[in-house]
Amino acid sequence: MLADETKKTEVWDTKTQAFHGGQEHRFLDNFVEDFSVTTNYLGTPRKALDAAREAISEVHHYPAANQEPAKTSLAQFLWPSNYSEHHGRLLLGNGASELIDLVVRKTLLTCVSRGVTKPKWKGGPWNVQYREYQRSAENNEFEIMDPTYKEPVDLLCVVNPCNPTGDYFDVESLKAFIKANVVSGGTVLVDESMQPWHSSDFRSDSLTSAHAFVKEMWEHDQIGVHVIHSWTKIWSCTGLRVGSVITPTASHCEALRKIQVPWSVNGPALKFVEAVVLDDDYMKETWENTTRLRAYLIDQLTGLNDKWVYHGKPFLSWVWVDMLSEEVASKAIDLARQAGVPVRSGKPGYSCPTFVRVAVRKEPEIARLINAWKSL
Structure with a gap:
């Protein structure tokens, strides 16, 4: 459910700005995970985040x-x-x-x-x-x-x-x-x-x-x-x-x-930059698991509808999904939002109304999205 539908529609000034994902989470009172942005499924590296937090104490400089x-x-x-x-x-x-x-x-x-x-x-x-x-x-x-x-x-x-x-x-x-x-x-x-x-x-x-x-x-x-x-x-x-x-x-x-x-x-x-470039373990885990999780995501989506078409290289942090129907894509976007797992519509900004972009995430979050889309 949207906490404030009016505010959501006012996020982007369409006369002066290009539409972008990553804004809906702030208006969902049941937010779980953001599938609309192509960020790393691991989340923010802890040591780099700690370094940024510590730097807040020096904001007077x-x-x-x-x-x-x-x-x-x-x-x-x-x-x-x-x-x-x-x-x-x-x-x-x-x-x-x-x-x-x-x-x-x-x-x-x-x-x-x-x-x-x-x-x-x-x-x-x-x-x-x-x-x-x-x-x-x-x-x-x-x-x-x-x-x-x-x-x-x-x-x-x-x-x-x-x-x-x-x-x-x-x-x-x-x-x-x-x-x-x-x-x-x-x-x-x-x-x-x-x-x-x-x-x-x-x-x-x-x-x-x-x-x-x-x-x-x-x-x-x-x-x-x-x-x-x-x-x-x-x-x-x-x-x-x-x-x-x-x-x-x-x-x-x-x-x-x-x-x-x-x-x-x-x-x-x-x-943050100083610290994050030293986090070799974070990058290693990214390379080891993103491809696996992306393949898992596609497998789960295919279980819902084996006619949908999936675009993108195996190593990427998202899947560009052609649902072949503007009506189905629109319904998918609404259902994902209602479940607190927003995805990126291909209609605003890209003029691809049958497409949605779905970020790679961990298995439990993927399960939440798949469950929301079972009625599709």
């Missing part, structure tokens, strides 16, 4: 303007063997959304300097993806091209793995797609927020390790490849707002810092 030592800690996590070589290309932000907007705004300035009065943007090649990239491009008056648009564009944004569809480019396929779809002098934003779920060897299939490719794209064609991470999903800390961007060169990083609001990442968030 400004956070570190240079984001240290959290930035170095994250650099060591990304590049264990040679972090010092790439540290200057890394910038933290108030979630990925702030950094997305910084890069889009900087790209617009670059386009204007090149004499491009109406730069083109496209995402994809997936039919839908996380909407903040398009929203920022629209706000900055880029011409929005459909993912099926075949010509290279000034700003290419690829969410990989794609949230919500679950599509995934291996790193070599991703490089080829980038080369074919951005103009000389253009900008690329690749969101790898969900890529660390890949495996303990995730770095080898990631643009974070493709240093020669990024360097070549910049030096040969003046194409700036940026890699975005929202760390709030893998470490289940969405309320803290922690993101990062890896820029093509240190100079690109400096240019973004120049237009970034000072102290954009708060003290507790910085302390």
Whole structure:
């Protein structure tokens, strides 16, 4: 039951904001588990949460303007063997959304300097993806091209793995797609927020390790490849707002810092990052069990309806479910909410009314959702 239906509908200003999951829990008086967000099934790492709590006692001080030592800690996590070589290309932000907007705004300035009065943007090649990239491009008056648009564009944004569809480019396929779809002098934003779920060897299939490719794209064609991470999903800390961007060169990083609001990442968030990158056990358990739990979730859903279609790679923290009927999907969303286990509708934001996105969770919580959907 909804505690306050009016407040729920007022959470998002649809004229100015993109719809997102993760808000319904605050209006459910019987809330059990949030299946609408793609956070880690393990919840927030305890030691990192304790570090953030302890940092609250220092809120009378400004956070570190240079984001240290959290930035170095994250650099060591990304590049264990040679972090010092790439540290200057890394910038933290108030979630990925702030950094997305910084890069889009900087790209617009670059386009204007090149004499491009109406730069083109496209995402994809997936039919839908996380909407903040398009929203920022629209706000900055880029011409929005459909993912099926075949010509290279000034700003290419690829969410990989794609949230919500679950599509995934291996790193070599991703490089080829980038080369074919951005103009000389253009900008690329690749969101790898969900890529660390890949495996303990995730770095080898990631643009974070493709240093020669990024360097070549910049030096040969003046194409700036940026890699975005929202760390709030893998470490289940969405309320803290922690993101990062890896820029093509240190100079690109400096240019973004120049237009970034000072102290954009708060003290507790910085302390959280310092601690969480050391929690090897948390990551090991994530890699060992997410794939198993996702397979279990699909098996349980299939038991309800063997006609539904499931999308996404096995390692991902969610399932994109096509229920093949808008009526069934709508009923499923209502039933899940009534049971205190909200899921993400594919209709608002994504315009996929027969789809729902269901996060991977532990068996008892999955049982609660399955029980709510038995009437489907």
